[in-house]
Amino acid sequence: MGTGGAAAVFTGIGVAAPNGLGTAAWWRATLNGESGIRPASRFYATGYPARLAGEVPGFPARPPCWSRRQEPERAVGLASVAAREALDDAGVDLVDLGGPYGARAAFRGAAGGLVLGQYEPGAVGAGTGARNGPGDLVGALATGRAGGLDLTARARRTIRAGRRVVLTGGMDGAGCPWGWTAQLAGGRLSPAVDPTRAFLPFDSDARGYVAGEGGAILVLEAAETARARGARLYGELAGYAAVFDSRPGVRGGPGLRRAAELALEEAGVAVRRVDVVFADAAGVLALDLSEAEAISGLFGRYRVPVTAPKTMTGRLYAGGASLDLAAALLAIRDGVIPPTVHTTRPAPGVALDLVTTRPRPHPVRTVLILARGCVGYAAAAVVTAPRR
Numbered sequence: 586m587g588t589g590g591a592a593a594v595f596t597g598i599g600v601a602a603p604n605g606l607g608t609a610a611w612w613r614a615t616l617n618g619e620s621g622i623r624p625a626s627r628f629y630a631t632g633y634p635a636r637l638a639g640e641v642p643g644f645p646a647r648p649p650c651w652s653r654r655q656e657p658e659r660a661v662g663l664a665s666v667a668a669r670e671a672l673d674d675a676g677v678d679l680v681d682l683g684g685p686y687g688a689r690a691a692f693r694g695a696a697g698g699l700v701l702g703q704y705e706p707g708a709v710g711a712g713t714g715a716r717n718g719p720g721d722l723v724g725a726l727a728t729g730r731a732g733g734l735d736l737t738a739r740a741r742r743t744i745r746a747g748r749r750v751v752l753t754g755g756m757d758g759a760g761c762p763w764g765w766t767a768q769l770a771g772g773r774l775s776p777a778v779d780p781t782r783a784f785l786p787f788d789s790d791a792r793g794y795v796a797g798e799g800g801a802i803l804v805l806e807a808a809e810t811a812r813a814r815g816a817r818l819y820g821e822l823a824g825y826a827a828v829f830d831s832r833p834g835v836r837g838g839p840g841l842r843r844a845a846e847l848a849l850e851e852a853g854v855a856v857r858r859v860d861v862v863f864a865d866a867a868g869v870l871a872l873d874l875s876e877a878e879a880i881s882g883l884f885g886r887y888r889v890p891v892t893a894p895k896t897m898t899g900r901l902y903a904g905g906a907s908l909d910l911a912a913a914l915l916a917i918r919d920g921v922i923p924p925t926v927h928t929t930r931p932a933p934g935v936a937l938d939l940v941t942t943r944p945r946p947h948p949v950r951t952v953l954i955l956a957r958g959c960v961g962y963a964a965a966a967v968v969t970a971p972r973r
Contacts, residue, residue: 590741590744590745591744591745591807591809592807592808592821592972593740593741593745593805593806593808593821593822594805594806594807594808594811594818594820594821594822594971595803595804595805595806595818595819595821595822595910595914595968596674596675596676596677596804596805596806596811596816596817596818596819597670597671597672597673597675597677597803597804598670598671598674598801598803598804598819598911598915599667599668599669599670599671599674599754599802599803600612600667600670600799600800600911601641601644601664601666601667601756601799601800601801602621602639602641602797602799602800602801602898602901602908603620603621603638603639603640603641603797603798603799603897603898603899604619604620604621604897604898605621605642606641606642606643606644606666607670608674608915612912614897615894615897615912615923616921616924616944618897618924618926618942618943618944619897620780620781620896620926620927621639621640621641621642621797621897621898621899622637622638622639622780622783622784622897622898623637623638623640624636624638625637625638625760626638626640627640627760627761628760628761628762628765630765633765633769634776635765635768635769635774635775636778637775637777637778637780637783637795638760638795638796638797638798639795639796639797639798639799639898639899639901640760640797640798641663641799644659644662659758659760659798660756660798661756663756663758663798663799663800664756664800664802667754667756667800667801667802670802671752671754671801671802671804672752672804674804675750675804675806675816676816677750677804677806729902729903729957729958730865730902730903730905730906730956730957731827731906731956731957731958731962731963731964732755732757732902732903732904732906732907732958733754733755733800733801733903733905733906733907733908733909733910733956734825734827734906734907734910734954734956734964734965734966735827735964736753736754737753737754737803737805737822737825737907737910737966738822738825738827738964738966739753740753740805741822741825744805744806744807749807750804750806750807750810751804751806753802753803753804753805753907754800754801754802754904754907754910755800755801755901755902755903755904755905755906756799756800756801756802756903756904756907757798757799757800757901757902757903757904757905758798758799758901758902759796759798759902760796765796768796773793773794773867773868773869774793774794774795774796775792775793775794775795775868777792777793780795781927782927783795784895784896784899784900784927785868785896785927785928786864786866786867786868786873786893786896786925786928787864787866787877787893787925787931787932787937787939788927788928788929788930788931788932789930789932789933790930791868791869791870791873791932792868793868793869794867794868794899794900795868795899795900796899796902797895797899797901797905798901798904799898799901799904799908800901800903800904800905800907801904801908801910801911802907803907803910803911805822808821808972818971819914819915819917819918819971820913820914820952820968820969820970820971821968821969821970821972822966822967823851823853823951823967823968823969824849824850824851824852824853824854824966824967825848825851825964825966825967826843826844826845826847826848826850826851826964826965827844827962827963827964827965828840828843828844828962828963828964829960829961829962829963830961830963839875839879839961839963840961840962840963841865841875841876841955841957841963841965842879842882842883843963844955844963844964844965845879845880845955845965846883847965848953848965848966849953849965849967851967852951852967852969854951854967854969856883856884858950858951859889859952859967860890860947860948860949860950860951860952861889861890861891861892861913861916861922861940861947861949861952862880862884862889862890862891862892862953862955863892863893863894863909863912863913863952863953863954863955864876864891864892864955865955865956865957866893866895866896867900867957868900870932872957873935874932874934874935876955876957877937878934879955880937880955881936881937887936887937887938888938890922890938890940890945890947891937891938891939891940892923892924892925892940893925893928894909894912894923894924894925895908895909896925896926896927896928897926905956906954906956906964906966909954909956910954910966913954913968914968916949916952917949917950917952917968917969917970920946920947920948921944921945921946921947921949922940922944922945922947923940923944924940924941924942924943924944924945925940925941926941926942928941929941949970950969950970951967951968951969951970952967952968952969953965953966953967954966954967954968
């Protein structure tokens with residue numbers, strides 16, 4: 586397993602996703618292949634080129650969103666609900682636990698067109714009943730779609746520096762005209778109107794991605810502390826790396842494979858020991874082919890199961906990678922790989938063992954999670970089953 590500091594383990598999970606509010610509802614829907622992608626309802630999207638979205642159900646909604654200020658407030662609300670669930674799941678009371686704790690949470694992705702609010706992590710802490718003392722850490726990080734991995738790695742660093750419990754993860758969304766326009770400018774939102782054909786990563790018919798809101802908040806804890814209090818351990822963050830693509834004309838190329846190799850190296854895990862890869866799954870054919878090449882180049886053609894349950898939620902920006910982390914932890918717990926839905930005709934050049942249509946029962950002890958941000962940024966994390 587990983588070296589270089591105290592082990593950090595996951596002890597709590599809280600989820601707010603388009604196909605389920607709450608971890609149990611979301612995981613059940615995910616294993617059943619139930620999608621949360623549908624026509625956008627939080628603003629009048631009829632006149633826009635992209636009209637589908639992944640919206641969290643069952644969460645109190647205001648009238649149709651016209652203001653960019655409503656989106657940070659909604660993300661904070663979703664994060665507070667998920668944080669409370671994660672703390673309850675972990676059996677952690679930040680007041681009774683005593684001693685310093687840290688809180689880190691990412692709520693804005695650079696691709697969403699929204700401004701990172703410095704008050705948001707503290708607001709989530711207040712929503713869980715936590716009181717920040719002079720020795721507590723509250724922070725935020727904006728690295729786009731890789732934010733959930735980056736923040737969790739920062740949380741592990743905080744654990745290694747002596748903190749005992751860290752609330753981490755990502756929650757995001759840009760379901761308002763202002764945020765929607767910013768995303769449309771990127772040219773990668775799917776124009777499809779059929780929810781079953783809109784977001785098709787690695788498919789010959791891939792036309793872009795569907796934007797969504799939500800994510801996951803996780804409790805990361807020093808393994809020694811967690812075991813001492815008899816906590817249930819979902820898994821360990823064993824390895825992490827982040828890189829940029831090499832600039833044109835310089836040897837190295839796309840960075841996703843290098844990020845994966847470095848994360849596995851830190852974890853001390855051989856390639857053959859990886860049980861499943863959770864793909865970034867852009868839904869943009871050129872990016873999908875680049876990722877498929879990185880995966881098959883590292884593992885071999887069709888040699889490792891690959892999945893993208895985000896096909897049921899849309900891409901959640903800073904919340905997406907943390908939701909993949911949650912799915913990886915539950916895959917380890919339940920011995921099952923969640924499916925990629927709607928992808929039926931892999932594009933030529935995609936030599937991947939895609940888990941499609943239905944979940945695949947499979948012993949899972951080591952998971953590699955991939956994520957890409959903007960302008961060539963790539964991150965990878967390795968999650969392993971708890972050490973015995």
